[in-house]
Amino acid sequence: MKSIKLKQHTKVDFATYAGVIVAFIIVTLMRSNGLLGRSTIGLLVPICCYVTMAVSLNLTVGILGELSLGHAGFMGIGAFTGVIVSQAMLINGTESVSLRLLAAMFIGAIFAAVFGFLIGIPVLRLRGDYLAIVTLAFGEIIKELITCLLVGVDKKGLHIIFNYNGLKTVSDLHLAEGGQVIIKGAQGATGTNTIASFTAGVILILVALVIVLNLIHSRTGRAIMAIRDNRIAAESVGIPITKYKMIAFVTSAALAGAAGALYGLNYSNLVASKFDFNTSILCLVFVVLGGLGNMWGSIIAAVVLYVLPEELRALGDYRMLIYAVVLIIVMLTTNSPQFKSLAGRLSIRQSKKGVTER
Amino acid sequence: MVFLSYLISGICLGSVYAIIALGYTMVYGIAKMLNFAHGDVIMVGGYISFCGFAYMGLNGWVALLLAMAVCTILGILIEGLAYKPLRQATSLAVLITAIGVSYLLQNSALLIWGATPKNYTPLIPLVGPDGAPNALRLFDGQLSISYMSIVTMAACVIIMALLTWFTSSTKLGKAMRACSENKAAAQLMGINVNRTISMTFAIGSALAAIAGVLLCSFNPTLMPTTGSMPGIRAFTAAVFGGIGSIPGAFLGGLLIGIIEAMAKAYISTQLANSVVFSVLIIVLLFRPAGLLGKYVPEKV
Numbered sequence: 342m343k344s345i346k347l348k349q350h351t352k353v354d355f356a357t358y359a360g361v362i363v364a365f366i367i368v369t370l371m372r373s374n375g376l377l378g379r380s381t382i383g384l385l386v387p388i389c390c391y392v393t394m395a396v397s398l399n400l401t402v403g404i405l406g407e408l409s410l411g412h413a414g415f416m417g418i419g420a421f422t423g424v425i426v427s428q429a430m431l432i433n434g435t436e437s438v439s440l441r442l443l444a445a446m447f448i449g450a451i452f453a454a455v456f457g458f459l460i461g462i463p464v465l466r467l468r469g470d471y472l473a474i475v476t477l478a479f480g481e482i483i484k485e486l487i488t489c490l491l492v493g494v495d496k497k498g499l500h501i502i503f504n505y506n507g508l509k510t511v512s513d514l515h516l517a518e519g520g521q522v523i524i525k526g527a528q529g530a531t532g533t534n535t536i537a538s539f540t541a542g543v544i545l546i547l548v549a550l551v552i553v554l555n556l557i558h559s560r561t562g563r564a565i566m567a568i569r570d571n572r573i574a575a576e577s578v579g580i581p582i583t584k585y586k587m588i589a590f591v592t593s594a595a596l597a598g599a600a601g602a603l604y605g606l607n608y609s610n611l612v613a614s615k616f617d618f619n620t621s622i623l624c625l626v627f628v629v630l631g632g633l634g635n636m637w638g639s640i641i642a643a644v645v646l647y648v649l650p651e652e653l654r655a656l657g658d659y660r661m662l663i664y665a666v667v668l669i670i671v672m673l674t675t676n677s678p679q680f681k682s683l684a685g686r687l688s689i690r691q692s693k694k695g696v697t698e699r
Numbered sequence: 700m701v702f703l704s705y706l707i708s709g710i711c712l713g714s715v716y717a718i719i720a721l722g723y724t725m726v727y728g729i730a731k732m733l734n735f736a737h738g739d740v741i742m743v744g745g746y747i748s749f750c751g752f753a754y755m756g757l758n759g760w761v762a763l764l765l766a767m768a769v770c771t772i773l774g775i776l777i778e779g780l781a782y783k784p785l786r787q788a789t790s791l792a793v794l795i796t797a798i799g800v801s802y803l804l805q806n807s808a809l810l811i812w813g814a815t816p817k818n819y820t821p822l823i824p825l826v827g828p829d830g831a832p833n834a835l836r837l838f839d840g841q842l843s844i845s846y847m848s849i850v851t852m853a854a855c856v857i858i859m860a861l862l863t864w865f866t867s868s869t870k871l872g873k874a875m876r877a878c879s880e881n882k883a884a885a886q887l888m889g890i891n892v893n894r895t896i897s898m899t900f901a902i903g904s905a906l907a908a909i910a911g912v913l914l915c916s917f918n919p920t921l922m923p924t925t926g927s928m929p930g931i932r933a934f935t936a937a938v939f940g941g942i943g944s945i946p947g948a949f950l951g952g953l954l955i956g957i958i959e960a961m962a963k964a965y966i967s968t969q970l971a972n973s974v975v976f977s978v979l980i981i982v983l984l985f986r987p988a989g990l991l992g993k994y995v996p997e998k999v
Contacts, residue, residue: 402791408791408794463980463983463984466984466987467983467987468987470727470733470938470942471938471983471987471988471989473733474934474935474938474979474983475979475980475983477931477935478935478976478977478979478980479976479980481931481972481973481976482972482973482976482977485969485970485972485973486970486973488969489967489969489970505966505967505969505970506967506969527969618931622798625795625798626795626798629791629792629794629795630795633791658806658809658810659810661802661805661806661809662803662806662807662810664802665799665800665802665803665806666799666803668795668796668798668799668802669781669796669799669800669803672785672792672795672796672799673781673784673785673796675792676784676785676788676789676792676796677784677785677788678784678787679784
């Protein structure tokens with residue numbers, strides 16, 4: 342008998358993949374048996390997008406150890422790029438939904454990665470709270486730049502105007518007959534053909550997990566974590582800091598772009614202000630509550646915290662209040678020494694350990 | 700002359716940002732945390748003063764004092780209930796808790812005062828009883844500066860001077876500086892660190908109440924989300940000037956206000972935020988600790 346020896350982290354990784362697949366099968370079965378309400382079905386694709394966002398942000402915050410407050414900016418880039426790609430392909434005669442989705446997510450990811458690289462050059466030179474505020478700044482800048490875009494497509498190709506003073510209108514795009522306006526400045530993308538599906542979302546999550554988990558357990562990932570734990574020590578053993586920080590940051594941006602593309606293709610109308618500071622914060626909350634550096638924690642936190650406010654809708658105006666209170670209480674109970682010692686006293690094993698330590 | 704009037708409106712806006720940024724920077728200096736709920740304390744200050752004069756019939760200035768008192772208590776409460784248990788926790792945990800407090804304040808305001816914007820009456824009416832603008836006229840009336848702007852700028856300078864005097868000369872102020880340098884050493888010297896941090900939050904929140912009244916006087920729509928964007932801009936201002944530094948917050952606030960006003964006037968209204976943030980990024984590239992921040996080299 343030859344038993345295959347697996348490393349501990351490999352087992353955890355496979356359990357994570359298996360968990361996602363099992364969840365997918367259960368949800369699909371429930372859906373085909375009509376056990377899910379309309380509103381819950383509407384939540385499926387956004388949940389997949391936010392799970393991917395949480396996993397990708399966890400790479401920056403948990404593994405690289407840098408606080409990013411502008412992750413939604415990359416999502417926004419991906420979303421609008423994805424919408425443009427999908428609509429342009431539709432106009433030019435590509436009907437296949439899966440092909441358009443794939444192309445939209447891929448090109449969305451590439452665009453977000455390019456922006457991630459450009460932003461990373463200045464951002465990764467800074468540290469701590471300064472880095473956080475600059476990512477916040479970039480997120481807001483991206484949002485405003487998208488708000489100024491006018492994009493249309495016809496048989497000849499894309500027509501793009503950067504409408505910085507608000508004087509240009511859609512007619513300035515000079516679209517040929519049969520052309521379509523894709524992005525109308527502050528109104529955002531309108532009339533998008535919604536092709537996003539839950540299956541695509543789950544595949545996206547799995548791809549993101551494969552990329553991130555394999556990155557973490559590779560030589561590159563160990564170098565990134567070494568930088569997080571002690572930058573100076575890492576540098577002194579010859580790890581090129583900027584290169585590895587950039588790898589983590591760009592990968593994270595690319596995955597956020599792909600998630601954004603899927604998100605953008607789930608709604609027929611999409612405005613850039615959706616991808617603001619609050620969305621970045623939302624993703625950060627998923628990551629911190631799920632546990633820094635812990636991918637399945639991020640997934641569960643994203644699902645629970647995205648569904649919670651929606652399910653609390655019956656409570657009307659109180660729902661966000663309850664959400665806020667839950668958030669504060671969870672943070673206090675998991676992080677405060679008083680609560681920890683209280684929990685310790687409740688469980689005998691913990692208190693014994695505490696005595697021996699003293 | 701047009702340029703001068705834009706400049707003055709920029710300085711005026713900047714003064715409000717500076718007052719908010721002072722609160723941010725003091726809290727950061729001592730507690731080493733980004734208090735994201737600060738912007739929402741501004742909003743609470745605005746609402747309390749609004750209630751003061753609209754429902755209780757108080758004079759605008761008395762309402763301002765009421766708002767300051769309520770916000771001071773609110774600041775101490777928030778610190779004691781949400782932040783004090785997390786003194787030893789990681790900065791990210793405190794940050795998320797601060798975000799939770801921010802949601803809590805916004806949604807409580809939404810429940811209490813509703814989502815419909817309140818029409819705020821300025822502290823000093825912008826238009827006089829005869830219909831003419833209530834303003835100081837210079838250069839044969841070519842340049843008019845509203846009395847509200849003058850009060851705002853004066854308030855900012857006075858607050859700045861008081862804070863400088865407070866931190867350099869009073870016992871509590873010195874205790875604050877000692878705590879921000881080294882908490883353990885300060886405790887050994889007999890300083891009550893917890894009480895000092897509470898007092899810092901109290902002062903920061905009282906400043907936020909003043910900023911709330913001034914902000915709403917210029918921008919008279921009061922909503923539960925009124926505080927968040929000015930809060931973020933003031934935070935930017937604090938980082939711009941060097942977070943933790945009181946003169947830095949003052950300088951940063953004024954510069955951010957002026958840049959915003961100039962960008963709105965000469966570049967594009969839609970891209971005003973982008974211009975402000977781009978300047979911030981460029982400054983941080985050349986001075987990574989902000990304009991007046993101390994750059995602390997790492998020792999191995």
